[in-house]
Each structure stands twice: as C-alpha cells, then as structure tokens.
Amino acid sequence: MSVAVPLNSPLHIGLMSGTSLDGVDGVLARFAAGSDTIEATLAAAYVPFPEHLRADLMALQAAGPNEIEREAHAANALAVHYADCVQQLLLQGAVEAADIGLVGVHGQTIRHRPELGFTRQTNNPALLAELCGIDVVADFRSRDIAAGGQGAPLVPAFHRAVFGSEVQDRVVVNIGGISNISILPAGADQATSGFDTGPGNVLMDAWIKLHQGRNYDANGDWGASGQVHAGLLAQLSDEQFFRLAPPKSSGRDLFHLDWLQAALARTGQPVSAVDVQATLTALTAGSIAQAILAHAPTTEKVYVCGGGAENGLLMGLLHQALGGRLSVESTAVLGVAPNQVEALAFAWLARRFELRLPGNLPAVTGARAPRVLGALYPA
Template identity: 50%
Template sequence: MKADLYIGLMSGTSLDSIDAVAARFTPEFELIGHCSCELPEALRDSILQLTQPGDNEIDQLGELDLALGREFAAAANQLIRQLDLNTDQVAAIGSHGQTIRHRPAQQFTLQIGDPNSIAELTGITTIADFRRRDMAAGGQGAPLVPAFHEALFRSAHRNRYIVNIGGMANVTRLPADRSQPVWGYDTGPGNVLLDSWIQRQQGLGYDHNGQWASQGKPHQPLLTQLLALPYFQQPPPKSTGREQFNQAWLDQHLAGLDAAVVAVDVQATLLELTAHSISDQIRLQPDWQHSEVYLCGGGAHNAVLRQRIQQLLTPAKVTTTEALGLAPDWVEAAAFAWLAYRTQTRKPGSLASVTGAQGDRILGAIYPA
C-alpha cells in the first residue's frame, strides 16, 4: 500500500480546537479530509495560564506537553477512522504543537504537544519542532505558512496577499513576477484580544460574526494608543505572539485613558485594531489597489471584520481562500501536512525572504513510528 498521505495537526493561538487534515501533494495538492476536535476546557485554561510567566512552570509544562500530545494523537486517530484509512497509507504526521513562548529577539521559541506520544499512539512517523531550525539559522522561526502559500496559491497573472487571521494575524505577499521574492510576517493581533475581551465581559469564547463589536463605536484615543506600539512600525522580518498582545497589555492602555470606555466600544476598537494593522501593511505596497487579498483562519468567518478589511482595502478584491480551492479553516493544518512532506522528501520548508534566516532550511525533527 502506497504511503502518500500526510496528516497535519494545528492548534493555534486562539486555542479553540485541534484541526486535523489529510492531504497528498503529488502529483498535485489534494485535500482528502479534515476534522476539528475541541480542546477540553480545563486543558485550554491550563495552557492559557502557561503562556504567561508564572510559578512552577517546568512541572506545568511537562504535564501539559504530555496531555496535549495525547490530544493531538486522538485528533489524528479520529481523522483516520473518519476517512477509513489504514495507517500504512500515511507517510507522516506534521504537528505544529502549541506555542508557549515565542521570543525571536532571544532566538527562542517553544511548542508543546509531545511528538513521541503522537508517534506512539498513532503508529505513524511524526514530524514536529518546525520553528527552531530556522531560528538557529538566524531567522524569526515564523511565520512558516508563507512557503505553503507560495506552493499552493501563487498566480502568474495577479499579485496576491494571503492573510491568516488566527489568534495572531500574518500576511504573505505572493508577487506574480517570479523574479520577486515572497515575503510575509505577523501584522499583530488577529482574534486574540477580541476573544479575550468578550470572554471577560460576557463569558463567551468568541464574538460570533463580530455581532457584539458591531454594536459599539470605536474609541479613537484608545485605538491611537494601541496602534502607536513600535511593533506596528517595525520593519520585517518580524513575528509576535501572546507575549506582546494580551489582556494585561490592553488593561494598561485602558487604565491610561482619561475616562472609562464602555465595554462594547472596547470590542469595536479591538476589531478596528485588527483590521487596521492588517490593512495598513498591505497599503504600504505600491501594487495593493490592483491585487487580490484572500483571508483564511478563524477570523475569515467574522463578517464584520471581513467587511471592515474590504472597506479599508477598496478597490482591491477581498475574499477568502475558499475561492482558491481551500476553505479558510484548513489552510494552516494543511500547511503543516505540507511541511511534513517537505521534511520527509528532504526539501526546504522555510523561506529566508520571510523569516530573515541565512537561507532556506529543511525543518523539523523526525520521530519514527
């Protein structure tokens, strides 16, 4: 039986679920199937706690690394059952893991989700720890998905921008001119602050379709303060995470205002922050008005956010990656299936033009079945 399928596992900054996809990449990309497995609430809360500095971190990390590895394995096994696959058909699993720290200035990044457990519980070779090889070569270790965006979405006729809106947001520029390099970087917060604020105020995991934000009015002084963060003006390569964009950072800015802001207006302001920090970066490019912009990630389903990005980028066309043949929910998991494929076939998975590394590198550590 030919082992030509790859499974990709992704749990992003939003920590809402584990996405799993099965795909093949030869002779061309084909999405075989997918599933999404909700993370247990207690595990999610523990991971959120670990993403911020605290006490007894090493013991917490060890416990969560193992627990999350088992959840990743369960997601892979669920997908295999759902598709009625034999494990002999799967060449490898690519697992991103859950980022606990990302500090590119210190050349340090850490993802948990024990790949030994994934390999053991699935019986399938597992590839993980994709980011640190790029960092060892002087890169940011992120974002890694632009290389996959290039492989799947680049056009010979139109310049394209692929915008992933997960917990954080990142943009990839795919020039039609093949002599021009692909570039990409994290633009700032995607859903992370929106989710955190509505969780605090209403006990909800996310703002469905941006409905709550749409009921508020952006608070311009707060938005101006938030956009003044030097990160937004910092030239690429650059990447970021919860270390910068978190509830404590927002609270500091709220406390510095002359008067309290109504909670719903804070949500509207945070939606503006995400929309502007994405759109401002695209508008820096001379070709942006004649380009195509495709959104993916959970934020692509936020109708109000999507509409606001379209308003800020008119006359450019803004839609989702569904129009390119891959639904927004599965792009990142598919990217890590592709990265596993690249590693197993001894091909680079990173783009130095994106991360700032000394060169493209073969990524990941291999944990044999």
C-alpha cells in the same frame, strides 16, 4: 550527513492548534508521487479543547510556578487530542495508520522570543507517534531561529505553492490569534514575502471571554453593536511593533490583556466593554490593511484564512481599511476552507521535510539561508 526518510506513502496528515487555543484542526492530504504538490484534501477534522486544557495552556503563556511540570502535563494532554484528531481523519478518509507517510504537527506556542533566540511549542511528539503508530515531524520553528530567523511566519512558502498566481498580485492574510500576511507577486520567479502584522483574534477573544464568558465573538456581532473609540484606537495603534520593518513576528508575549488594559488607562476616560470590542476589531483590520498598503501596494486580490475569515465585521472593516478598492474574500473561493489552511500547511511542511527540501523563506523570516525544518519521531 542527513539520512532521507523513505517515501512510503503520498498521504500525509497536518495538525494545527493555534494562538486562539480553541482546539486542533487536522487534514489528510494526498501528494503527487515524489513531490510536494497537493493533489487533494481527503478529510478534515476538528477536536475542541476542553476548558480545563484551554485554561492550562493559557496559564502557560506567562511565567508562573512549577512551569516545567505543568507544561509536561499539558503536552501529554495535547498529544492525546492530536491522536484523537488523527483517528478521526483516518476514519473519514477510510485509511489505516500504515497508509500514512507522516504526521506534521505544529504544537502549541507558549513562548515566542526570537529576539532571545528561542521559541517554544508545547508538544509530546514521541507520545503522539506512540499513540498513532505513524512517524511524526514536529518542532518546525527552531531550525529557522537557529539560523538567525524569526521562526515565523512559516506559511508564506505554502501560500505561494497553493494560492500563487502567474498573472495576479495577491496577498493571503491568516487571521488566527495573531495575523500574518503572505505577499505573492504574480509569476513563480517573483520573490514571496510575508510577516506578522499584529493581533488577529487574540485580543478580541480575550476581551469577550472576560466580559461575556464566550471564547470568541461569533461573526463579530458583539463588536458590531458597539462604536470604535478613537482615543483608544490611537493608543493601541501607537505600539512600536506596528512600526517595525519586516522580518518580524509576534505572539501573546506582546499582545495580551495587560497590554490592552495599559492602553485603556492611557486614554484617560472610561470606555464601555462593547466599544472596546469594536475598537479591537478595528485595530486588527487596520493593522493588516496598513501592512498590505505599505508593503504590497500592487495587490489585486486579498484572500483571508483562519478564524478571522468567519468574522463578518472584521472582513467588512478590512475591506474598508483597504480603501474599498480590493476585494476581500475567504480562501474557500480558491478551493481551501479557511479553517483548513494552516493544518494543510503543516502536512506540506512535513512533506518538504520528507523530501529534504527547505520549508522556510529567508526573505520572510530573516534566516541566513533556506533550511529543512522539523525533527522526526519514528513510530
């Protein structure tokens, strides 16, 4: 028998550190009494990762020596950064830890292998609860995978709740390290669906880091100074993942620099570094557009969140790849800043856990049935 968590407060915190490995986004949200309806976002904070932690987390993306100990150290460091973000939110919101019901935290994905029955989000939620003095809910993906699902994406149910329309077919595109779409047909009774479409910023970030030492291509300016290489784009686009039918999800386990280098080798000709960047941007835009056109042909509006919403080149290429017929706008026009959407989603998922309501959508993840997601770490 499950035991419900007491509804002590309508205030919840959501924390998200994504595939881009840049830092922690956090939000403080107020929910309507006894429900999962978000009334307001009261504060938002961002805590960047120091370069050594980013390097440690990047190294954990692939098999290596002494992984268990290295992961444990990284998890503890993550908890400290999560706690820092929580403290900033409390200060901004002028509230105390005792005022907060739950902290929902995603953790840092280092392996995502649903086809093998597991996903791994590095975290130390017990330490986070100890540091913050607030109950923590974590490990949201494992329950869905245990029920036969992909464990991802988890945001479509949240996107429906916050961005759905009664009169308009919409798609919400989250462009973090990996891109995913949420298909939101008009009307509350219509089925929401969604899936990972392929790389978001992960390859673009890795390539500019390799060649220029920068963590990301601000506004896509470097990529915009190059030319799309048709041969390389064809090699990249030939990846089997793009042809798989949903439900499907992906991560750095597939899309990484070695994967890119193999495609470069198959082109049989040299490609300049800047042209590779332009081509990677086109790959992200094209794979997203292909997914929308194939699976959501009645879409009337496309809204983008995540770091990709700040890439002007990528936004323009996505608009072009959709045939120029659909407007492509940031979720900011719907009232939620693009860099706050995923953190807000995990505040919402924590609230769903508290209410003992399912957080997954079987039509999205492929799970056998809806499941309550997360595990509780009391303060």
